[in-house]
Amino acid sequence: MNMHRTPSQGLKPTADKAYSDAARIGNDTGADVAPTDNVTAEPIDRLLYRNPNLWRGCDLAGQGNHGRSTGFPQLDAILPGQGWPSKGLMEIITPHWGMGELQLLVPLMRSVVEQGQWILWISPPYLLYAPALVQAGINTEQVLVVKLDTSCKDALWSMEKALQTENCGLVLAWQNWLPSKVLRRLQLAADTGNTLGVLFKHHDSEHSPSPIRLKIKDSPVSQGFNEADITVIKARGNFRPLTTRLKLYQHARQPA
Amino acid sequence: MEDPDSSKQLPLLAHSARIVALPRPVARVAAVVPESAAPVTTLKASPSLWYALVFPQLAEQTPSRQQQILEQLAGLAQAVSATISFHPHALVCEVRSSLNYFGGIEVIHDRIKSTLSEQLIACGLSGDFLYSASPTVSGSLLLARSGQNCLVYRHENLRSALGQLPTSVLELNKEQNRRLYNMGIRYLRDIWRLPGDGLRKRFGSDFVNLLHKALGSAPEPTRNYLPPPAFLTSYDLPYEVELVERILPVADEMLAQLCDFLRRRDLSASHLVFSLSHEKRSSTKIAIGLRQPSRSREHLSMLLETHIANLSVPAPIVAVSLEVKKFDAFMSHSDHLLLDNGAVKPGYTDRHLDTFIEQLQARLGGNPVKSIATVAEHCPEYACEQRDYNESGTRGGIRRTADNPVASNPRPLWLLSEPVQLVVRNGKLYHRKPITLVNGPERIETRWWSDGDIRRDYYVAREDNGSRLWIFREKTGAQHWYLHGFFA
Missing domain, CATH: 3.40.50.300 (P-loop containing nucleotide triphosphate hydrolases)
Known part of the structure; x- marks a missing residue:
């Protein structure tokens, strides 16, 4: 029973997982870019947008290019x-x-x-x-x-x-x-x-x-x-x- | 040279009981029955008897019409003969094989005379025709053409019977006729006195061949009538069926038979009719028309299922039958060789679309799918045309009209089929909400030559709830305002 419980406890909601992944990637790349404490929200967004490996699970608006252009x-x-x-x-x-x-x-x-x-x-x-x-x-x-x-x-x-x-x-x-x-x-x-x-x-x-x-x-x-x-x-x-x-x-x- | 004429034939005329004269008032009985010899020996002597039907009235028709009428007549003549061949303005049927069955040439003649006459009258021609029978095809034709509706049973008598005919029946050209006349030749028997080599030199081998054929000494190839394909199958259900869907397995089996039939004959079907018979009621018909002829079982059964899906029958079904109304030659579909080449534009064939439209027709009935086109017209109502997508050549037609000039002023995507009158309250226009004019007017004055004189000022307007409208004011009469379209 214990064997089964441990992995299920380890599973978190997907959003959390996405954020934790993002944090990990951010740590990998961000170590030599800037210290985290004085970064405002905007450069983080920019950084996140710039990274094509990153899937921003909660908001895909304006992301990717798999759609057919609307002309607007x-x-x-x-x-x-x-x-x-x-x-x-x-x-x-x-x-x-x-x-x-x-x-x-x-x-x-x-x-x-x-x-x-x-x-x-x-x-x-x-x-x-x-x-x-x-x-x-x-x-x-x-x-x-x-x-x-x-x-x-x-x-x-x-x-x-x-x-x-x-x-x-x-x-x-x-x-x-x-x-x-x-x-x-x-x-x-x-x-x-x-x-x-x-x-x-x-x-x-x-x-x-x-x-x-x-x-x-x-x-x-x-x-x-x-x-x-x-x-x-x-x-x-x-x-x-x-x-x-x-x-x-x-x-x-x-x-x- | 001994004249084969009359020496044997004339005495026979005396045996009036033996003469088979075909019942026609103008007929001059020129030929003759077998002598007392048993019919069996006669059969051995001449293995076939050709019954020629000549329709001189066809000469005035166009060649294609002639062929069409001859096909129809041949279909009727099938009642008495299995081998029917086409000749200029004439049909020739082989009747020896059916002589015993019908009991004589007279019976055969009586049997088809009225039906042929009716058919000819139905085609707008006179119902008379000439006929003769003899052991050779050309011989029968010559005899019939001469107007002597006679019968020659035996091969030996053929020469004498033909000998009495004038040379005009040979249908020679003017020069040849003149030459024959100058040579003192009036009847065929005169020709037979002449040496064959000389004839060949003077009149060509075609002429000599014709005579040989008529006498049965040369082969006579003919072009035979092939009846059009027909497919009709039916199945009596072992018990009454109330749900239409239950007939699907039976119908599927019938379609399989049909597809087999089509494949063997290299045909495809484009119009089928299923009939569901009921006890004491007229049967329910399901007509399946195809946009493109098909012989695919899946395709046909898919269409049948669509038809059946919203069909209700008035009574239980006792039998199912399937008939093909229209056949077409099978045309196979060929693919591009270089389909994988990226440069090739994706080949959207219309086949899928056609299948879809067939299904739509099966379900909705009639012609539910319309295509639209512009028309060079000032009046807004007439500037757009809806056509049946089905009409052959529709697409070509649209291609031509696609270049029609359209008005340069804005036109709405939605047009009301009937303009709706707007109300004016306190000096403001109302549809559902107040309307503000945005742009205009654009005056359209047209159709003064017809009853529907049109004089209108069109405006682009906007309703308070956000709809963009196309409205107009009549310049004549009460000057009412109307809503005519939406800029959707």
Whole structure:
């Protein structure tokens, strides 16, 4: 019994372990850099950032480069991997439609199309307007729309199948209330198909299993037409919600 | 040279009971039945009897149409013969082998006459045709073409029967006809008096060959009719099945048979129909259309499962049958040789996508997937077009229109199918919240030539809750404000 207890006592919570590892590495490298007592928080951060061997377990925002760039440097800076994940499920929450939620994805759509993959829009709430896509530089040949009045069940079924299809690069769907079982299933499909699925919603659900949840906030009229506050509510690897202000409509021709 | 004509044939005409004259009013009975000899010996003497059907009305049709009609007629003629060959405006069937079965050439003729006539009338042609039977293919054709709807059973009589025909049935060219005429030759029997070598020199070997063929002294290769492939299989279930999923093992077995059939014939199927029969009810049909012809069992059974997933049957199923409606030649897919080369752009074929869209069609029905394209149009509603992804040539079409000029002013990604009227309260615009105009106006005046005259001032606006709107004000009538799109 003793033999068993000793190793289990030795195991500490992962965060502690990470910190202790960090301390060890810091000791190894920091011995000849500076004495520890008069170092402020900022140089330590810098030092930690600089060391590529170091995994900072609690906060990956702006770390690594495994993501696909969002086209917005401020947003890249607060996303793990400096960009959108290459596969998986993403939720974008807007209280109303037409708050720039698609503008957020325009650079991504463009790169998806350039790679010869397809963008599938599963029963969008309104007509998708081709001239606007052309203005945004997205080739309409690679865009397919599943008809508007598809029932929720069929739309989810199509989304799952689309996510499993390898040459669909991006699957967009508009669904409000989905149980987490369904979301997990979609997440699994996205992982098998190596596809990125985006769900647009009006309401946030706290316990959603999607790896990334973003929210576009209501902004006062006093704010510029282009600007919007984006909150990354959750991102796999991020420790806390982060907010940034973006100029959303920079990719389309701007209204003066 | 002894004239083979008439010496044997004419006396036979007297035995009217023995004459087999085909029932046609214009027919001139020129030929003749075997003498009292038993049919068995006749069979030995001439192993085949060719029944020629000539359709002179086909001459006015285009060659492809001719071929199409002949194929249809050949399909019908299969009722009486297994060997049917194609000739210009004519079909020739071998009937000796089925003579005993049907009980004579008259029965055979009666059997197919009405169906052929109906088919010809259905094709918009007159229902009459010429026919003859003789021991050689060319002989039968010549006899039929001459309009003498006659029957020659025995090989020996062929020469005399053909001899009575005018030289026009040979369908020679003008020069050859002139030469024959100048030589004083009016009937085929006149030709037979001439020496073969001389004929060959004057008219070429084709001419001589034709005569030899007609008399049965030269081989006659023919191009035979091959019936189109057909696949129909059915299975009676040992007990009634209420759950549709239960038929899947049976259906899978049928698909395996089908794939085997297709592989042997180097074909693939592009349209199948499963029928589920019920007691005292019309059967349930499941039509499976494929975007690309396939003969993969996994693919087909996957599609069938998708179809069945949201199918409900009105009654228990007693039998299942599978029929292939459309076959296609099998086209195999070839991969790039240098696939591993990093310089090669990842080859995203549309195959996966096609499978996905097939599944989608199976589940949602109709054409659920649309592609969109821009149209060179000033009016915003008409500047975007949704098309069925299925339409053949869709992609080519879009490629052409992709270069259409689009408006230089900003356009919203979402367009409302019907503009929504906005309310004005205390001099302020409202949708759900107050609206502030951001940019505009952009005037669009178009379609004055049609009923839907459009005169609008478009503005980019912003609702207080953060939505970016595309709104317009009518310049005509009550000058109402409308919401037309969202800058999503």
